[in-house]
Amino acid sequence: MWVVKIGGSLSHDPALRHWLSELCEVGGGRVVIVPGGGDFADKVRQYQGEWNFDDLAAHNMCLLAMTQYALLMQGVSPELVIASSEAKIRRTLRDGHVAVWVPTALMRDTPDTMSNWDTTSDSLAAWLSTMLNAERLIVVKSCPIAADDPLETLAASGVVDRKFVDYVTDANYVVELLDKSNVALMRDRLLNIPVM
Template sequence: MWVVKIGGSLSHDPALREWLTRLWEVGGGRVVIVPGGGDFADAVRQYQQEWHFDDLAAHNMCLLAMAQYAIMMQGVVPELVLASNESRIRRALRDGRVAVWVPTDLMRATPDSMTNWDTTSDSLAAWLSTSLNAERLMIVKSCEVEANAPLETLAADGIVDRRFPAYVRDANYIVEVFSKDDASVMRDRLLNVAV
C-alpha cells in the first residue's frame, strides 16, 4: 500500500486533476490519498490570529480543512472513495478502489503532540503511513523539489513541516518528496510494481 499526500497548494493547480486521475487509473487497491489543508487551513490561521483561540481548536479546524479538500478531490474524480478510518480505508482498497483519507477521527478534546502548527498534513500522512504499515509515502508539493534532498533540508526550507523528519526517521517504508510535475514518475512507479 502506498500513501500519497497531495499538498493543499495544488488546490488551484491543474496538476491536481492529473495527479488524482493518474492515481485512480493505476492505484486501485493500493493507494491512499492524504489531502493537505490548502486555503481551508490558511483560513484557520487567519481566524486564529483574529480571535486568538488555542492550537487545540486550530488543530481540529485544520482536520476539517483537510476533510474539505478530500471532499473536493472526490468531486473532481468521483471514483475516489472517502474513508475516515483504517477499516474504511482497507475496505476501499479491498474493493480495488483508491481511498481519500478524511482525518476527522484525529479530532482531539485535549492537546497532544499533534495539536500544534509544527505538525501539518505532512506529519499526519507519516502517522497514517505508520498506522497502515504502508510500503511507501509520497509527498507531493507544488514547488520544485531537489531530487534526493535531505528531509531536514526540506523541513528547514519550509517544504515539509518541521516535525516531518522526526516522524519518518525510523519508518519502515520508503519516503519520497515530489514536485507537482512528477505525476508521470509516480504513475510509472505504480505500474512497475503492479500486482
Template sequence: MWVVKIGGSLSHDPALREWLTRLWEVGGGRVVIVPGGGDFADAVRQYQQEWRFDDLAAHNMCLLAMAQYAILMQGVVPELVLASNEERIRRALRDGRVAVWVPTDLMRATPDSMTNWDTTSDSLAAWLSTLLNAERLMIVKSCDVDTDMSMDALAAKGIVDRRFPAYVRDANYIVEIFSHSDAEVVRDRLLNLTV
C-alpha cells in the same frame, strides 16, 4: 500499499486533476491519498490570529480543512472513496478502489503532540503510513523539489513541516518528495508493480 499526500497548494493547480486521475487509473487497491489543508487551513490561521483561540481548536479546524480538500478531490474524480478511519480505508482497498483519507477521527478534546502548527498534513501522512504499515509514502508539493536534500533540510526550507523528519526518521517505509509535475513518474512506478 502506497500513501500519497497531495499538498493543499495544488488545490488551484491543473496538475491536481492529473494526479488524481493517474492515481485512480492505476492505483486501485494500492493507494491511499492524504489531502493537505490548502486554502482551508490558511483560513484557520487567519481566524486564529483574529480571535486568538488556542492550537487545539486550530488543530481540529485544520482536520476539517483537510476533510474539505478530500471532498474537493472526490468532486474532481468521483470514483475516489472517502474514508475516515483504518477500517474504511482497508475496505476501499479490498474493493480495488483508491481511498482518500478524511482525518476527522484525529479530532482531539485535549492537546497532545499533534495539536500544534509544527505538525501539519505532512506529519499526519507519516503517522497514517505507520498505522497502515505502508510500503511507501510520497509527498507531492507544488514547488520544485531537490531530491538530494535531506528531510531536515527540506523542513528547514519549509517544504515539509518541522515535525516530519522525526516522524519518518525510523520509518519502515520508503519516503519520497515529489514536485507537482511528477504525476507520470508516479503513474509509471505503479504500473511497473503490476508487470
C-alpha cells in the same frame, strides 16, 4: 499499500486533476490519498490570528480543512472513496478503489503532540503510513524538489513541516517527495516500470 499526500498548494492547480486521474487509473486497490489543508487551513491561521484561540481548536479546524480538500478531490474525481477509519480504508482498497483519508478521528478534546502548527498534513500522512504499515509514502508538493534534497533542509525551509523528519526517521517504508510535474514518475513506480 501506498500513501500519497497531495499538498493543499495544488488545490487551485490544473495538475491536481492530472494527479487524481493517474492515481485512479493505476492506483486502485493500492493507494490512499492524504489531502493537505491548503487555503482551507490558511483560513484557520487567519481566524486564529483574529480571535486568538488556542492551537487545539486550530488543530481540530485544520482536520476539517483537510476534510474539505478531500471532498473537493472526490468532487473532481467521483470514483475516489472517502474513508475516515482504517477499516474503511482497507475495505476500499479490497474493493479495488482509491481511498481519500479524512482525519476527523484525530480531533482532540485535550492538547497532545499533534495539536500544534509544527504538525501538519505532512506529518499526519507519515503517521497514517506507519499505522497502515504502508510500503511507500509519496508527498506531492507544488514547488520544485531535487532528488537529493535532505529532508532536514526541506523541513528547515518549510517545504515539509518541522515534525515530519521525526515521524519518518525510523520509518519502515520508503519516503519520497515529488513536485507536481512528476506524475509520470509516480505512475511508473506504481506500475513497477524501471526509471532510466
